[in-house]
Amino acid sequence: MDKSKGERSAADRRCREAAADDPSAGPRLEYAEAVFALVAMIPAGKVLSYGDVAELLGSGGPRQVGKAMGSGSEVCWWRVIRSNGTLARELHQRAGEHWEREGTPCTPSGVKMKPARWIPTEDEHLRIERLVSRFPIPKRHPRMI
Numbered sequence: 001m002d003k004s005k006g007e008r009s010a011a012d013r014r015c016r017e018a019a020a021d022d023p024s025a026g027p028r029l030e031y032a033e034a035v036f037a038l039v040a041m042i043p044a045g046k047v048l049s050y051g052d053v054a055e056l057l058g059s060g061g062p063r064q065v066g067k068a069m070g071s072g073s074e075v076c077w078w079r080v081i082r083s084n085g086t087l088a089r090e091l092h093q094r095a096g097e098h099w100e101r102e103g104t105p106c107t108p109s110g111v112k113m114k115p116a117r118w119i120p121t122e123d124e125h126l127r128i129e130r131l132v133s134r135f136p137i138p139k140r141h142p143r144m145i
Contacts, residue, residue, distance in 0.1 A: 029135040031060060032068035037131050039069070042079040044102040046118035047111050049083040056120070056128055059135075079118075085110035 029037065034057055042048055050062035050069070062083075069080055078095035081087050086109060087095050096106070105112040120128060 029131075031057075031064065031135060032071055032073070034059075034131060034135045035065055035068040036073045036075045038128060039075045039077075039080055041120075041124060041127065042076065042118050045104045045116070047079050047081050047085075047104065047113070047116045048118055049113070050080060051083055052117070053080060057135075058132055081111055083113070085113045085116075 035053060038053055038056060039048075048056070050065040053065045054060045054062060065080065069075075069077055076098075078087070078091075078098040081095075085107075086092070092110070098104075099106050099111060105115045
């Protein structure tokens, strides 16, 4: 389903507003909320893989991040992609419009991961650490303790 220019601009605005919020303030977060808060920090024109997001959060894996991303948030979903720079075929065209508008380095098949991958600054890493402190560590199997 194609979105009108006004709807696309509204989605971009919500992403910018979410990124402006301090993810370290407030109550405990569920895993999906932590994923959304981290994704909102990714600057325009940059991307992370699903695995990158899990690694920065120190919890879960690519599938858990994908499940969270698929739950319907208004977050900048086009900035989280597969590690090979692609998205599902049905999302590729819609994401491509965002990538083009944001100046994300791309090829016809997807994003050029090396130049497009977001590398957080020291200050951004501190924000991520504060964010991570807001969601409970998943329970481990008793034999792993």
